[in-house]
Amino acid sequence: DGGITQSPKYLFRKEGQNVTLSCEQNLNHDAMYWYRQDPGQGLRLIYYSQIVNDFQKGDIAEGYSVSREKKESFPLTVTSAQKNPTAFYLCASSIEWGQSGTEAFFGQGTRLTVV
């Protein structure tokens, strides 16, 4: 089945450690996204990528880094510079907007807790 896989579902890390969240898609989508969601809040864009080897900062990129070496993969690293990393992280992908069926498909999310 085609879809987006985020792993792990739950992640616990000690303060000051970097942590990498995985996002893999087999939908052959060019565009991929990372969002952060705090309890009861909306989705805030961290980074997005339109094509392999290219990505842009979203609205809250500070303390995060990404790479896009393969079309299928868009890992997110939460660095020790992120002041308050505990949150729910969602990854999404879509075909390029401007074509039909342009909705984004989401993974199941990773709940990160920093202790």
Added chain:
Amino acid sequence: AQKITQTQPGMFVQEKEAVTLDCTYDTSDPSYGLFWYKQPSSGEMIFLIYQGSYDQQNATEGRYSLNFQKARKSANLVISASQLGDSAMYFCAMRGWTQKLVFGQGTRLTINP
């Protein structure tokens, strides 16, 4: 810059009533797409409906319809005959030629029996 505004933090309606969730947007893109998603307590994001900025007619998908008023920059979601299972967070989103996909703050909808 793109921005989505949802001004209703929470809505409470009786089962079987219709409900309108508000969404206004701002963008400098000449063409764009508007989306609505539902997020149950499980956290998954469920796509509901899409409206292109050049579409002449309002989008409909089953019990969902999108009231698109381009001049007012609004894209309200209308749910007809609400059901208990409609209780969830609802997000409006927008995407243009930059491919940047931005979301609003969401509206928590509660359907009362």
